[in-house]
Amino acid sequence: MKSVERKATQAEKAALKLANTSTQSRDEALIKIASKIKENTESILEANEEDVEEAEKLLERGKYTQAFVDRLKLSGDKVSDIARMIRSVAEQEDPLGRTLDAKELDENLELYKVSVPIGVLGSIFESRPDVLPQVSALSLKSGNSVILKGGSEAEKSNKILFKLVKEASEEAGIPEGWIQLIEARREVRDLLEMDEKVDLLIPRGSKKFIRFIQENSRIPVLGHAEGLCHIYVDEKADMGMAVRVSFDGKVQYTAVCNAAETLLVHREIALDFLPRIAEKYREAGVEMRGCERTREILEDITEATEDDWRTEYLDSIISIKIVDELEEAIDHINTYGSKHTDSIISEDKDRLLKFLQGVDSSSVMANASTRFSDGYRYGLGAEVGISTGKIHARGPVGLEGLTTYKYYVLGDGHVVDSYSGPEAKSFTHMEISKKWREIRDSWND
Amino acid sequence: MKSVERKATQAEKAALKLANTSTQSRDEALIKIASKIKENTESILEANEEDVEEAEKLLERGKYTQAFVDRLKLSGDKVSDIARMIRSVAEQEDPLGRTLDAKELDENLELYKVSVPIGVLGSIFESRPDVLPQVSALSLKSGNSVILKGGSEAEKSNKILFKLVKEASEEAGIPEGWIQLIEARREVRDLLEMDEKVDLLIPRGSKKFIRFIQENSRIPVLGHAEGLCHIYVDEKADMGMAVRVSFDGKVQYTAVCNAAETLLVHREIALDFLPRIAEKYREAGVEMRGCERTREILEDITEATEDDWRTEYLDSIISIKIVDELEEAIDHINTYGSKHTDSIISEDKDRLLKFLQGVDSSSVMANASTRFSDGYRYGLGAEVGISTGKIHARGPVGLEGLTTYKYYVLGDGHVVDSYSGPEAKSFTHMEISKKWREIRDSWND
Numbered sequence: 017m018k019s020v021e022r023k024a025t026q027a028e029k030a031a032l033k034l035a036n037t038s039t040q041s042r043d044e045a046l047i048k049i050a051s052k053i054k055e056n057t058e059s060i061l062e063a064n065e066e067d068v069e070e071a072e073k074l075l076e077r078g079k080y081t082q083a084f085v086d087r088l089k090l091s092g093d094k095v096s097d098i099a100r101m102i103r104s105v106a107e108q109e110d111p112l113g114r115t116l117d118a119k120e121l122d123e124n125l126e127l128y129k130v131s132v133p134i135g136v137l138g139s140i141f142e143s144r145p146d147v148l149p150q151v152s153a154l155s156l157k158s159g160n161s162v163i164l165k166g167g168s169e170a171e172k173s174n175k176i177l178f179k180l181v182k183e184a185s186e187e188a189g190i191p192e193g194w195i196q197l198i199e200a201r202r203e204v205r206d207l208l209e210m211d212e213k214v215d216l217l218i219p220r221g222s223k224k225f226i227r228f229i230q231e232n233s234r235i236p237v238l239g240h241a242e243g244l245c246h247i248y249v250d251e252k253a254d255m256g257m258a259v260r261v262s263f264d265g266k267v268q269y270t271a272v273c274n275a276a277e278t279l280l281v282h283r284e285i286a287l288d289f290l291p292r293i294a295e296k297y298r299e300a301g302v303e304m305r306g307c308e309r310t311r312e313i314l315e316d317i318t319e320a321t322e323d324d325w326r327t328e329y330l331d332s333i334i335s336i337k338i339v340d341e342l343e344e345a346i347d348h349i350n351t352y353g354s355k356h357t358d359s360i361i362s363e364d365k366d367r368l369l370k371f372l373q374g375v376d377s378s379s380v381m382a383n384a385s386t387r388f389s390d391g392y393r394y395g396l397g398a399e400v401g402i403s404t405g406k407i408h409a410r411g412p413v414g415l416e417g418l419t420t421y422k423y424y425v426l427g428d429g430h431v432v433d434s435y436s437g438p439e440a441k442s443f444t445h446m447e448i449s450k451k452w453r454e455i456r457d458s459w460n461d
Numbered sequence: 462m463k464s465v466e467r468k469a470t471q472a473e474k475a476a477l478k479l480a481n482t483s484t485q486s487r488d489e490a491l492i493k494i495a496s497k498i499k500e501n502t503e504s505i506l507e508a509n510e511e512d513v514e515e516a517e518k519l520l521e522r523g524k525y526t527q528a529f530v531d532r533l534k535l536s537g538d539k540v541s542d543i544a545r546m547i548r549s550v551a552e553q554e555d556p557l558g559r560t561l562d563a564k565e566l567d568e569n570l571e572l573y574k575v576s577v578p579i580g581v582l583g584s585i586f587e588s589r590p591d592v593l594p595q596v597s598a599l600s601l602k603s604g605n606s607v608i609l610k611g612g613s614e615a616e617k618s619n620k621i622l623f624k625l626v627k628e629a630s631e632e633a634g635i636p637e638g639w640i641q642l643i644e645a646r647r648e649v650r651d652l653l654e655m656d657e658k659v660d661l662l663i664p665r666g667s668k669k670f671i672r673f674i675q676e677n678s679r680i681p682v683l684g685h686a687e688g689l690c691h692i693y694v695d696e697k698a699d700m701g702m703a704v705r706v707s708f709d710g711k712v713q714y715t716a717v718c719n720a721a722e723t724l725l726v727h728r729e730i731a732l733d734f735l736p737r738i739a740e741k742y743r744e745a746g747v748e749m750r751g752c753e754r755t756r757e758i759l760e761d762i763t764e765a766t767e768d769d770w771r772t773e774y775l776d777s778i779i780s781i782k783i784v785d786e787l788e789e790a791i792d793h794i795n796t797y798g799s800k801h802t803d804s805i806i807s808e809d810k811d812r813l814l815k816f817l818q819g820v821d822s823s824s825v826m827a828n829a830s831t832r833f834s835d836g837y838r839y840g841l842g843a844e845v846g847i848s849t850g851k852i853h854a855r856g857p858v859g860l861e862g863l864t865t866y867k868y869y870v871l872g873d874g875h876v877v878d879s880y881s882g883p884e885a886k887s888f889t890h891m892e893i894s895k896k897w898r899e900i901r902d903s904w905n906d
Contacts, residue, residue: 032795036818119840125829127839134851135821215851234679236852257874264876350477359870365904372869373481373901376580384570384872393880394572394868395564395890406579406660406865407681408853420851423839424817427829429702429806431709435838445840456818459810 020163020206023196024213027136027161030193035133035159037190039110042156045188046106049156050099052184053149053177057095060180063172064090064145071169080169087143088170098149101398105153108397111415112159115451121443122435124428128452131419133159135215138207140165140229142221145173151218152181152195154400158418163214165198165207167221175199208233216408216418218401223328238417240404242328243273243356245386248345248371250362251284255292257383258285258361262293264385265359266334267300273402274357274389277328279336280345283309286338290314302332309338325352342367346374353377355404357389378404378411424452465608465651468641469658472581472606475638480578480604482635484555487601490633491551494601495544497629498594498622502540505625508617509535509590516614525614532588533615543594546843550598553842556860557604560896566888567880569873575897576864578604580660583652585610585674587666590618596663597626597640599843603863608659610643610652612666620644653678661853661863663846668773683862685849687773688718688801690831693790693816695807696729700737702828703730703806707738709830710804711779712745718847719802719834722773724781725790728754731783735759747777754783770797787812791819798822800849802834823849823856869897 017025053060068089074080117129137160141147148164155162166174178197186192198207207214211234218238219229226241247265249258265276281289290313297304305320314336324335325348339345349358359381360371368382379389389412391399396414403409409417434441462470498505516530562574582605586592593609600607611619623642631637643652652659656679663683664674671686692710694703710721726734735758742749750765759781769780770793784790794803804826805816813827824834834857836844841859848854854862879886 032819032821035821121833121838121840125833231679234676236681254874260874260876264878268876268878268881361874369901369904374477376477376480377867379868379870381870382872384870384875385877387877388566388570388870388872388875389868393566393877393888395566395888410865411868420855422822423824423834423856425804425824425826425829425833426813427827427833429699429705430829430833431705431713432830432832432838433709433713436713443838443840456814459814 018206020198020203020210021213023163023198024136024207024210026193027163027196028213030191031133031135031161033191034161034194035112037159039112041189042110042159043106045185045190046102046153046156048188049149049153049181049184050102050106052180053095053102054099056176056180057092060095060173060176061090061092063176064088066172067145067170084143088145088173090145090173094146098146102149102153105157105398108157108415111157111419113453113456115453116421118448118450118452120446120448121425122430122441123444125430126426126448126450128424128426128455129421130424130452131416132422134418134420135160136213137162137418138165138210138214138217138235139163140204140207140217140219140221142167142225143169145170145177147220148174148177149181154398154415154418156185156190156194158415160418161194161196163196163198163207165204168201171199205232208235211235220401236408237405238403238409238413239401240273240354240356242354243275243402244278244326244328244352244354245274245276245356246278246280246349246353246358247276247386248280248349248358248360249282249285249289250342250360250364250367251282252364252367253285253289253361254363255289258289259292259296261359261361261383261385263296263300265387266297266302267332268385268387270332271330272387274386275330276386277334278325278352279334280348281310281336281338282342282345283338283340286310287313290336297334300332302334304334304336306336307338310336328354342370343374346371349375349377356402357381357386359384359386378402426455463651465643465648465655466658468608468643469581469652469655471638472608472641473658475636476578476580476606478636479606479639480557482604484557486634487555487604488551490630490635491547491598491601493633494594494598494626494629495547495551497625498540498547499544501621501625502537505540505618505621506535506537508621509533511617512590512615529588529614533590533618535590535618539591543591547594547598550602550843553602553860556602556864558898558901560898561866563893563895563897565891565893566870567875567886568889570875571871571893571895573869573871573897573900574866575869576861577867579863579865580605581658582607582863583655583659583662583680584608585649585652585662585664585666587612587670588614590615590622592665593619593622594626599845599860599863601630601635601639602843603860605863606639606641608641608643608652610649613646616644650677653680656680665846681853682850683848683854683858684846685718685799685801687799688720688847689723689771689773689797689799690719690721690801691723691725691794691798691803692721692831693725693794693803693805694727694730694734695787695805695809695812696727697809697812698730698734698806699808700734703734704737704741706804706806706828706830708741708745710832711742711747712777713830713832715777716775717832719831720775721831722779723770723797724779725793726755726781726783727787727790728783728785731755732758735781742779745777747779749779749781751781752783755781773799787815788819791816794820794822801847802826802831804829804831823847871900
């Protein structure tokens with residue numbers, strides 16, 4: 017048996033036990049993990065220092081960028097942040113055991129649809145060592161086993177963080193084997209092939225990295241490869257609002273997936289709007305690339321090519337296109353977008369509705385900045401990721417995205433034969449308000 | 462461009478329009494389809510007769526079984542059933558536009574999580590020609606485009622049914638291209654590779670057939686390859702109930718996925734229980750295959766081998782195993798089962814709870830027959846299928862399984878910058894009772 021298969025088998029076994037641990041025991045384990053990490057700040061920083069030194073050598077040889085090395089680096093404050101983040105996950109509501117539906121099928125025959133963990137998660141991530149404790153905490157909270165594979169650049173940091181999470185959780189009574197670390201790069205391929213044992217992959221990293229995972233595994237992937245977000249300024253837009261939102265969407269934070277990359281502008285408002293936003297963009301150092309018609313208005317900007325419509329800059333660059341009609345904007349977004357987040361600025365409700373319904377993205381906004389698309393801002397608590405797929409979970413995903421459900425049928429010796437034939441009984445199919453947790457707690461001795 | 466790719470592209474385009482058709486227009490189209498099918502009963506039966514004649518030739522040559530040919534055959538009554546089924550889909554509640562969550566993020570900034578179609582479904586099925594109108598109706602009701610591929614044995618029946626559904630729906634104003642038929646067998650491979658354009662596969666057919674599809678496509682598959690269901694008779698079982706449920710689970714209908722295939726019996730009750738159920742099974746002509754200990758009690762039955770624990774008989778056969786403890790039953794089910802449906806018979810609530818929580822199947826039952834696991838009996842309306850996967854939809858799946866959701870953010874010029882920095886505003890994150898449909902209808906002029 018390959019090493020990864022052995023680990024996946026252990027994770028699978030532990031998952032069955034972990035699924036039935038109490039809310040309290042999972043939360044206590046999280047608190048313990050947070051304390052253990054805080055107590056071991058020194059050792060964590062030492063291990064991290066070794067990783068950083070190694071990375072700096074590669075930086076000198078031009079293999080890494082400074083930004084890459086910066087992301088790798090931990091500090092005492094960052095370790096405290098990690099501990100705090102884990103405690104905040106403990107404080108969230110238990111995503112397990114929620115009654116999603118409850119029905120009486122017939123007298124004394126009841127159906128409960130109840131949230132349960134998915135099983136085994138696979139988490140593959142690059143550089144930032146804070147991903148390991150974060151994903152571990154989310155997995156534990158949601159009752160899932162997790163197999164972790166970090167980037168080789170953070171090997172020593174990941175190793176010690178893994179050890180601390182594992183020790184603290186097992187000391188707190190969480191079933192051994194629920195957390196697994198893969199270290200060799202060649203083992204990633206093995207993990208991607210474990211579709212019999214791993215239920216969901218949650219990759220973190222570059223677009224190329226996520227695409228590679230999506231294209232090389234039959235395991236479902238939660239996440240997004242890119243966020244190519246648009247703001248469409250309609251002819252019926254409020255001018256001040258259009259400028260404000262277009263500015264925020266691009267400038268507030270450029271390196272994130274929900275930043276705007278393309279501005280679509282209705283031709284009727286372009287002459288008025290473009291000079292105003294251009295002035296603001298220029299002040300903020302944003303490079304503009306425009307279509308031919310845009311460049312008739314903003315004469316000194318670069319030309320946007322077909323490639324620009326497909327590019328997620330993640331930088332202070334924006335492409336601008338003038339469209340003849342709302343429908344052209346919708347078509348452009350559905351053609352070039354990444355189904356992440358897109359926004360319309362307009363005062364006309366009929367046009368807002370057409371846009372909201374016509375754009376096939378996970379978040380579609382009216383008169384708001386694309387930057388709102390985020391688990392924290394949506395009030396989902398801890399964010400697992402933003403998904404641009406349509407199956408299972410879409411848009412910003414909270415802990416709920418790490419759960420599935422199970423049907424419980426509670427009878428009193430009921431058989432299907434009673435509901436067929438000439439004297440068939442009928443089903444009542446009545447919604448009931450009883451919760452599974454009440455039943456569970458009353459049955460638990 | 463390959464023929465399948467062209468069809469998928471048309472389906473994808475139509476899906477964007479179909480997603481925004483009104484409840485009324487989809488329902489009216491369904492009624493029109495039902496009428497058109499009924500009116501064309503003669504032509505349907507003629508086409509079907511050609512398929513049946515062809516199949517009978519192959520039956521003579523031993524290529525098909527009689528059961529296979531029977532499933533292929535339509536009659537006037539069956540065509541009426543099809544029309545009635547389509548009308549009943551029209552009568553169901555619209556699965557689109559439901560508000561799954563509604564929140565105020567801040568004053569005049571609202572978030573709505575709203576059910577929307579998935580996009581393009583791929584439906585691959587064998588023999589029974591009533592699958593085509595059923596899947597088409599479910600797709601249309603849920604606003605999804607669908608690409609259909611039926612078995613070559615029903616080619617002529619499928620062709621005319623497809624033509625009628627297409628014509629009637631397009632006459633009723635449903636966007637052209639929403640329904641596509643693939644006829645060549647070699648095109649199945651092409652369809653399985655369309656993971657960029659096809660969002661979900663819904664196969665119907667044999668275990669081998671479903672497995673083939675699961676293993677040869679990166680498109681998510683809704684369904685199950687097999688139903689290897691168990692009934693566990695606990696030492697604390699009520700004897701009459703144990704006999705009744707064990708009988709119903711196996712005998713009520715043997716050829717279905719939710720029929721019981723293995724009986725697990727606690728050793729403390731075996732001596733009492735086994736002779737009683739054996740008598741009933743014998744009367745019903747059920748062949749029993751037992752483990753060694755079972756055969757000490759039921760001396761004349763066949764031996765069960767390791768293979769039996771892995772076999773979905775779909776026939777009047779049951780395997781029987783004596784277990785020492787509840788945990789052994791749970792382990793057996795998690796090892797050999799197919800995550801479909803499993804039931805425990807016991808009067809002890811603590812043991813019921815252990816079983817319900819410990820068995821990792823989509824439906825787990827207490828004191829009820831496994832045969833209840835079914836969309837109709839669960840009150841889900843039209844059943845799309847039963848899923849044993851854990852991602853997206855699990856267990857019996859209704860129309861809801863053909864939908865995903867989309868987030869709408871409705872603001873008034875809100876920008877993220879207001880929520881950061883020293884004077885950051887806070888989010889209110891308050892649940893609100895307003896429904897998306899109200900907003901939509903008031904905005905629709």
